[in-house]
Amino acid sequence: xxxARKDSPVPLHTPHGHARCEALVEAAIQAIAxxxxxxxxxxxxxxxxxxxxxxxxxxxxxxxxxxxxTLRRVVRELETPFLPGAGGNPLIELRDEFAATFERLKRxxxxxxxxxxxxxxxxxxxxxxxxxxxxxxxxxxxxxxYLSEGIKRGxxxxxxxxxxxxxxxxxxxxxxxxxxxxxxxxxxxxxxxxAEIERSIVASPxxxx
Amino acid sequence: xxxARKDSPVPLHTPHGHARCEALVEAAIQAIAxxxxxxxxxxxxxxxxxxxxxxxxxxxxxxxxxxxxTLRRVVRELETPFLPGAGGNPLIELRDEFAATFERLKRxxxxxxxxxxxxxxxxxxxxxxxxxxxxxxxxxxxxxxYLSEGIKRGxxxxxxxxxxxxxxxxxxxxxxxxxxxxxxxxxxxxxxxxAEIERSIVASPxxxx
Amino acid sequence: xxxARKDSPVPLHTPHGHARCEALVEAAIQAIAxxxxxxxxxxxxxxxxxxxxxxxxxxxxxxxxxxxxTLRRVVRELETPFLPGAGGNPLIELRDEFAATFERLKRxxxxxxxxxxxxxxxxxxxxxxxxxxxxxxxxxxxxxxYLSEGIKRGxxxxxxxxxxxxxxxxxxxxxxxxxxxxxxxxxxxxxxxxAEIERSIVASPxxxx
Amino acid sequence: xxxARKDSPVPLHTPHGHARCEALVEAAIQAIAxxxxxxxxxxxxxxxxxxxxxxxxxxxxxxxxxxxxTLRRVVRELETPFLPGAGGNPLIELRDEFAATFERLKRxxxxxxxxxxxxxxxxxxxxxxxxxxxxxxxxxxxxxxYLSEGIKRGxxxxxxxxxxxxxxxxxxxxxxxxxxxxxxxxxxxxxxxxAEIERSIVASPxxxx
DNA sequence: TATGAATGAGCCTTCATTCAT
DNA sequence: CATGAATGAAGGCTCATTCAT
Numbered sequence: 076x077x078x079a080r081k082d083s084p085v086p087l088h089t090p091h092g093h094a095r096c097e098a099l100v101e102a103a104i105q106a107i108a109x110x111x112x113x114x115x116x117x118x119x120x121x122x123x124x125x126x127x128x129x130x131x132x133x134x135x136x137x138x139x140x141x142x143x144x145t146l147r148r149v150v151r152e153l154e155t156p157f158l159p160g161a162g163g164n165p166l167i168e169l170r171d172e173f174a175a176t177f178e179r180l181k182r183x184x185x186x187x188x189x190x191x192x193x194x195x196x197x198x199x200x201x202x203x204x205x206x207x208x209x210x211x212x213x214x215x216x217x218x219x220x221y222l223s224e225g226i227k228r229g230x231x232x233x234x235x236x237x238x239x240x241x242x243x244x245x246x247x248x249x250x251x252x253x254x255x256x257x258x259x260x261x262x263x264x265x266x267x268x269x270a271e272i273e274r275s276i277v278a279s280p281x282x283x284x
Numbered sequence: 285x286x287x288a289r290k291d292s293p294v295p296l297h298t299p300h301g302h303a304r305c306e307a308l309v310e311a312a313i314q315a316i317a318x319x320x321x322x323x324x325x326x327x328x329x330x331x332x333x334x335x336x337x338x339x340x341x342x343x344x345x346x347x348x349x350x351x352x353x354t355l356r357r358v359v360r361e362l363e364t365p366f367l368p369g370a371g372g373n374p375l376i377e378l379r380d381e382f383a384a385t386f387e388r389l390k391r392x393x394x395x396x397x398x399x400x401x402x403x404x405x406x407x408x409x410x411x412x413x414x415x416x417x418x419x420x421x422x423x424x425x426x427x428x429x430y431l432s433e434g435i436k437r438g439x440x441x442x443x444x445x446x447x448x449x450x451x452x453x454x455x456x457x458x459x460x461x462x463x464x465x466x467x468x469x470x471x472x473x474x475x476x477x478x479a480e481i482e483r484s485i486v487a488s489p490x491x492x493x
Numbered sequence: 494x495x496x497a498r499k500d501s502p503v504p505l506h507t508p509h510g511h512a513r514c515e516a517l518v519e520a521a522i523q524a525i526a527x528x529x530x531x532x533x534x535x536x537x538x539x540x541x542x543x544x545x546x547x548x549x550x551x552x553x554x555x556x557x558x559x560x561x562x563t564l565r566r567v568v569r570e571l572e573t574p575f576l577p578g579a580g581g582n583p584l585i586e587l588r589d590e591f592a593a594t595f596e597r598l599k600r601x602x603x604x605x606x607x608x609x610x611x612x613x614x615x616x617x618x619x620x621x622x623x624x625x626x627x628x629x630x631x632x633x634x635x636x637x638x639y640l641s642e643g644i645k646r647g648x649x650x651x652x653x654x655x656x657x658x659x660x661x662x663x664x665x666x667x668x669x670x671x672x673x674x675x676x677x678x679x680x681x682x683x684x685x686x687x688a689e690i691e692r693s694i695v696a697s698p699x700x701x702x
Numbered sequence: 703x704x705x706a707r708k709d710s711p712v713p714l715h716t717p718h719g720h721a722r723c724e725a726l727v728e729a730a731i732q733a734i735a736x737x738x739x740x741x742x743x744x745x746x747x748x749x750x751x752x753x754x755x756x757x758x759x760x761x762x763x764x765x766x767x768x769x770x771x772t773l774r775r776v777v778r779e780l781e782t783p784f785l786p787g788a789g790g791n792p793l794i795e796l797r798d799e800f801a802a803t804f805e806r807l808k809r810x811x812x813x814x815x816x817x818x819x820x821x822x823x824x825x826x827x828x829x830x831x832x833x834x835x836x837x838x839x840x841x842x843x844x845x846x847x848y849l850s851e852g853i854k855r856g857x858x859x860x861x862x863x864x865x866x867x868x869x870x871x872x873x874x875x876x877x878x879x880x881x882x883x884x885x886x887x888x889x890x891x892x893x894x895x896x897a898e899i900e901r902s903i904v905a906s907p908x909x910x911x
Numbered sequence: 912t913a914t915g916a917a918t919g920a921g922c923c924t925t926c927a928t929t930c931a932t
Numbered sequence: 933c934a935t936g937a938a939t940g941a942a943g944g945c946t947c948a949t950t951c952a953t
Binding site: 526527528529530531532606609610612613614615616617618622625626629654656657658660661663664665666667668669671672674675676679682683685686689690693 | 741815819821823824825827835838869872873875880881884888891894898899
């Protein structure tokens with residue numbers, strides 16, 4: 076969709092240069108997580124890496140470039156490896172969906188902070204909107220794919236509204252993130268909610284007997 | 285629920301003064317909706333109301349004061365009138381919950397833009413966090429209350445995990461908002477998802493026959 | 494020199510109005526003593542008296558007017574009542590000169606803070622310069638007068654350089670003020686210095702015998 | 703005596719940078735001399751050097767930093783080189799004390815304007831107070847040292863109250879400055895006063911014959 | 912490749928002053 | 933007389949960006 080790895084405007088000849096870009100992006104993630112976009116200054120980011128502001132601008136010509144690279148990095152990190160291929164079990168995939176969310180919420184909350192910031196930003200920044208749309212679109216397709224597959228296999232309810240359910244799963248994940256972001260103690264409750272969603276999607280066992 | 289109208293630091297003697305404060309807050313809402321907190325400048329807000337920057341500062345001593353008043357206003361506007369009193373029908377209330385969301389999403393999307401910004405901001409701003417926590421807490425209690433009432437009346441499933449369901453409903457609402465904010469065409473799909481949630485909560489009709 | 498009591502631009506019909514002017518001037522003295530001219534704001538002064546800024550401007554059209562009135566008040570307060578008339582004893586007057594300084598340094602240090610501010614200000618403000626010149630001039634004449642009188646009476650050394658001594662006494666007073674302003678513990682030492690000045694001016698007792 | 707050259711918060715790598723700091727400090731001296739602290743604005747100082755305001759802030763992070771450096775510079779310039787070493791003649795040193803004052807009063811009056819401002823400021827600014835106290839303390843010790851030395855050598859009166867005399871000399875110098883600052887024509891008179899002080903300190907010649 | 916130095920633009924805030932009531 | 937409301941003009945400071953080295 077985008078012309079590949081346009082993260083840095085500078086041709087990164089050396090691996091050293093690549094590493095510095097990564098460091099800057101990671102610093103930007105932390106900076107935004109710490110204080111939102113308002114507090115994101117090139118000085119701050121550069122300082123976090125021990126680099127000079129001018130050096131930062133050498134790698135990212137403009138602040139906007141750095142932000143784009145940062146958000147792209149967030150999105151990449153968020154792309155859970157769905158491999159709904161051959162032997163993929165749709166139910167497992169659904170569970171993984173939620174499990175990955177909860178896991179990341181505990182281990183790398185910054186990413187979700189940025190996800191919320193990305194949503195906020197997408198309302199007024201076309202570039203962010205495109206990025207988010209791309210991410211949401213592919214995520215949505217993945218979910219729809221394994222839901223369909225699950226229905227075909229009889230794992231999920233036959234009367235499932237796939238489109239609505241796909242949106243619902245994404246919405247639930249995002250909503251859970253918002254609900255738990257500032258209060259980790261709500262995670263267990265959210266996990267019970269996730270389990271309930273699964274149950275409501277899974278096909279009723281055939282009446283035994 | 286909130287401790288009085290401390291929105292403005294200036295004792296508002298006249299209704300005229302009150303109106304100007306309102307105008308400033310509304311302008312701030314639009315400004316944030318248009319460009320996020322990054323673009324929220326006192327100049328911008330003042331200009332939108334035709335006032336002088338100094339006049340803005342006459343009503344709100346600091347930018348932070350204006351932001352607080354603005355977020356408080358958003359929260360107030362978001363407090364859907366739950367009237368779970370006497371004849372309140374829990375199922376209707378649940379439907380109203382979603383209906384109000386969809387309605388506002390169409391008619392006054394700015395408020396939800398700000399809700400997302402509020403979530404983003406709450407990660408690093410204690411004042412926002414408190415405000416959001418207060419709002420979420422009271423919302424959560426309201427939902428839990430009508431879920432319990434519904435169970436008692438036999439409208440909702442007897443085995444419902446009230447706590448998880450309450451969180452789930454809030455998460456769904458927020459998730460739907462995020463999903464539909466930049467793409468109104470997704471609203472109908474989201475409505476189908478909302479209907480599905482209702483169904484999964486409502487008690488199964490007794491097997492006829 | 495100045496056309497009398499031009500302290501307030503408003504004809505003070507009522508004693509009430511006069512009292513408020515006084516209050517404002519006193520508040521200004523305190524404000525300047527507390528934070529120098531830099532911190533002298535009309536708001537601050539008005540607040541100290543419980544008045545509105547607009548009320549202050551009713552009595553003193555401009556900030557400059559208030560400052561002038563304030564400095565004039567300081568000068569007036571500083572004019573020690575020299576009454577070198579009839580029975581005036583020049584030596585007593587000299588002692589009173591220093592005594593009054595030390596007394597005021599303890600009891601009303603604000604006035605000397607303002608005196609130093611007045612000197613600082615006189616370097617760049619013509620109005621202050623004129624005021625200070627007038628004060629210094631009359632003070633100088635007074636001192637010279639009683640020095641001359643004292644010489645005539647044989648109380649002071651006959652070979653005294655009156656002009657230099659008059660300047661010296663003023664300089665000493667001002668210098669003592671600067672030396673003791675921030676360190677009251679130096680006052681006793683300064684008093685010994687003052688006594689020494691007296692001694693060096695007084696006529697040597699005729700060689701007895 | 704002062705703890706290093708912390709005048710600028712920026713590590714001055716180049717002599718060029720050092721020169722610009724000097725230029726800014728000198729411009730600040732002129733600005734304060736011209737209009738007092740009230741007229742001291744970063745814009746004004748920057749303009750006097752032809753620099754940008756942002757450039758000023760590159761060298762001095764805050765206005766306060768610039769002021770401190772400026773006052774420190776004044777103090778440094780005021781520290782007359784007393785070299786009371788081996789062959790130092792106490793009487794010469796006393797004369798130099800006054801001579802240096804009169805000389806500077808003619809050649810570089812700005813410095814004394816700032817000295818008066820420093821005294822005014824020291825009443826309310828702790829940093830200025832400390833600086834002034836340090837300067838006064840070391841000056842006082844120097845004077846006391848050569849007075850004592852002079853007494854020991856029989857140059858000065860044996861019954862001299864060293865402490866009081868030291869304070870008196872400082873006070874006289876400061877008072878002379880205040881007296882002559884706006885009226886250079888008074889300098890000759892002040893010089894006669896200074897000569898008188900010398901005389902009153904010097905030991906009486908032994909009665910000849 | 913890296914950085915010290917520099918800057919134009921802009922931001923939040925304060926201030927003296929005015930004016931209708 | 934007195935004051936609430938309003939404002940034009942600054943003032944201190946920050947920021948993204950540039951450029952010579």
